[in-house]
Amino acid sequence: EIVLTQSPATLSLSPGERATLSCRASQSVSSYLAWYQQKPGQAPRLLIYDASNRATGIPARFSGSGSGTDFTLTISSLEPEDFAVYYCQQRSNWPLWTFGQGTKLEIK
Amino acid sequence: EVQLVQSGAEVKKPGESLKISCKGSGYSFTSYWIGWVRQMPGKGLEWMGIIYPGDSDTRYSPSFQGQVTISADKSISTAYLQWSSLKASDTAMYYCARSIAAADPYNWFDPWGQGTLVTVSS
Numbered sequence: 001e002i003v004l005t006q007s008p009a010t011l012s013l014s015p016g017e018r019a020t021l022s023c024r025a026s027q028s029v030s031s032y033l034a035w036y037q038q039k040p041g042q043a044p045r046l047l048i049y050d051a052s053n054r055a056t057g058i059p060a061r062f063s064g065s066g067s068g069t070d071f072t073l074t075i076s077s078l079e080p081e082d083f084a085v086y087y088c089q090q091r092s093n094w095p096l097w098t099f100g101q102g103t104k105l106e107i108k
Numbered sequence: 109e110v111q112l113v114q115s116g117a118e119v120k121k122p123g124e125s126l127k128i129s130c131k132g133s134g135y136s137f138t139s140y141w142i143g144w145v146r147q148m149p150g151k152g153l154e155w156m157g158i159i160y161p162g163d164s165d166t167r168y169s170p171s172f173q174g175q176v177t178i179s180a181d182k183s184i185s186t187a188y189l190q191w192s193s194l195k196a197s198d199t200a201m202y203y204c205a206r207s208i209a210a211a212d213p214y215n216w217f218d219p220w221g222q223g224t225l226v227t228v229s230s
Contacts, residue, residue, distance in 0.1 A: 034216050036153075043203050044145075044153065046218035055208075055218060087153060094214050095169045099153040 004100035012108040019075040023088035032092045035073045039084045110134040112221035127190035130204030137185035138162035141207035148200045194228045
């Protein structure tokens with residue numbers, strides 16, 4: 001099973017600041033990595049797929065990069081609605097798709 | 109608008125059976141895979157399995173094979189997740205989600221249903 005390790009576990013920033021979230025895979029997942037946002041009491045929402053493609057309706061301040069084992073989600077300028085938990089997920093090998101443990105982005 | 113609407117919260121006792129549902133609308137239900145994801149209290153997300161409503165082709169994650177049954181009724185655009193004998197450890201939020209690409213099981217899933225909270229307690 002491919003383990004995804006997200007860092008940091010918690011990120012405290014202020015609106016307007018830049019956020020950089022990391023996801024590291026225990027073995028290569030090529031570009032088969034996505035990022036999801038989950039707000040309290042809500043379902044996850046797909047932000048980025050195939051490492052760097054924004055999903056439909058996702059603002060341009062969200063961007064993804066990386067390939068192989070190291071991936072980054074960047075939020076260029078935080079808006080109040082961006083404070084949430086972010087998960088990465090790999091789909092390199094069904095049926096062993098896995099999620100990271102999440103990064104909580106909180107208001108400083 | 110593509111929507112997945114899940115059935116309401118359930119409170120069950122250990123050993124009881126349960127079937128929760130996920131109704132799709134706003135798209136061709138038979139053309140996209142539906143997946144189920146578990147989120148245990150305060151924990152992360154786990155893929156359980158996927159189903160293609162067009163022909164009921166179903167694939168399970170090893171951790172959930174034999175523990176749950178995934179099915180679909182295409183006549184009413186609804187997918188199901190069921191247990192024959194619940195355990196306390198099945199207490200979790202369960203989400204359904206739709207594949208973003210038609211007929212492709214090994215793709216990303218979005219949108220997601222609102223979730224169904226299942227509580228199993230004696």
